[in-house]
Structure formats: structure tokens, C-alpha cells
Amino acid sequence: MPELPEVETVRRGLAPYLEGAKIARVTLRRKDLRFPLPASFSKRLTGARITKIGRRAKYLLFHLSNDLVLLSHLGMSGRFRIEGGKAANNPGAFYDDTPASTRHDHVLIEFDAKKRLIYNDTRRFGFMELFAKNELTKRFVNMGIEPLSNEFNGHALYALCKGKKAPIKTTLLDQGLIAGIGNIYACEALYLAKISPKKPAGKLKREETRLLSAAIKKILKKALKLGGSTLRDFHDAGGTAGRFQHEFCVYGRAGKPCLRCGSLIKCFTQAGRSTFYCPNCQR
Ligand SMILES: [Zn+2]
16 A cells, blocks of 8 residues: 555656646546546646646645646555656556556546556556535644654654553654654664564653654655665566665564664554564664
């Protein structure tokens, strides 16, 4: 499933080809994805130019010249590809290498100069929304801080954790506090910062929140970088595995020795999710 680093990689893959492009025609192959597609979808998009492609948590945001914003969530299997001459590009191939059957091409956006953007989604857990630019803040009112933004640092994390009895691991996954940290990244960041996933969030000292916020950024940036590498590896390996998972220090390593101290990595369930950690060096 695409997480924050994967969605950001898709954004970076699309932006150079689509920013500035004018939408000439929109074709919907069906009326719904996970939810119904917005009313008058084609009509509202046609003629507009894509001014910028942004991202908030796992949402791609296509800013349009007519003051509308097209929001796209990739769900489990949503992928974009660009067709047409030099612009041909498949920025979603790195996280899902199954051949894209055109049977699952649901939304086609055509631009000038015969370039087109295709949204393909086998399982249809993805969705799209269309709203006015001034409704953007309202749309994300319940969403937490971006972990890769400058605003996210030790002070911000300390403030978020203050007074919270919930374990730090569960707190990191709360999208209303911090948007976009998945289970893998939470486990890996806590390992890097040597903090126990069981520790109540409110008990973290200032120095610990500083180390943890830095660890979160480091893990996410590394994943972003490896996202690119995985693309090539997927092709080389015939689609078995990317490089990313070989970089995990704790995730999926229960019963194996800790890379730092040699103690055995443990796994337990926290709020319905598997937590991996080293009981010896994460305190
Ligand atoms: Zn250890």
C-alpha cells in the first residue's frame, strides 16, 4: 500500500510532466472508485491548467488554474501513468509492479500535445474529490502536522506528546497528531531513537522528542530515496522485492538479533498493529 514516501515519490514523478499542462478532455470509464466520482467531474476539469501538484499526508493535490483542487488518494492499488511521447512515465511502478491491465484504467485526462494521464486502480480503494481552493484548509482540519515539514521538530513533538498516557508508538500513528507515519516507519524511528514503543508519550523528555523527531525525518527521507532505487530493483528482480525492506532494522525481524546489541527482537500487538522492538536498547 502506498504510504507517505511512496505518494511523495509519485508526486515528484508527475510534477515535471504535468505542471503547466492544460486539460483538454476528461473521460470516466466508470462512475465510482471507492466513492462516487464528483458531480460534473469532466466539465469542471476541462479547460483548466494544472498549476501545481502538491501533497498533504497521503493525498495528492492537483491545483488548477480555475481555483479548484483535484484531490487523489491512491488507496491500496491506485497508480498514475503518463502516456504520450517524451512524457511517457510510470511513477507508480515502484510500489506495485503487477502489470497494469487497461481494464482497470478508470480515469483518463487528456492534455494538449497528445499527452495523457491515466488513473489505474485494480482494487478501487482509491478515490478522488474536487473542491474549491479556499476549502482546502477545512478539508484537512482534522489532520496532524506533516512530519517532513520544518514545523515538525522536537518542540512540536514534545507539545503533541505532553500529558498523553497512550504509548508513544500508538501516538505516532494518530493521523490527527502527525499525518502520514505508517506502522513500519513508527517502529523503525523508535528503534533509531532507542525509545521503547510502550513508553507513555507524556513521559518523553525533551531530549527524547528531539531524537525521535529527527529519527522520523531520517527514516522517511531514507524511504523516499529508496523508493527511487526500488523502481530499478523491481525491474531487475522480476518484481519479487524492492531494496526498501532489506533496510529494516526491526520491522519483520522478530526473533532475530538486534543489529546494535544482539538481543532478540520482539513483536507484540499495540492497538491492533504489530510492533517490533529491541527490549534491551529501547527504553
Ligand atoms: Zn538492541
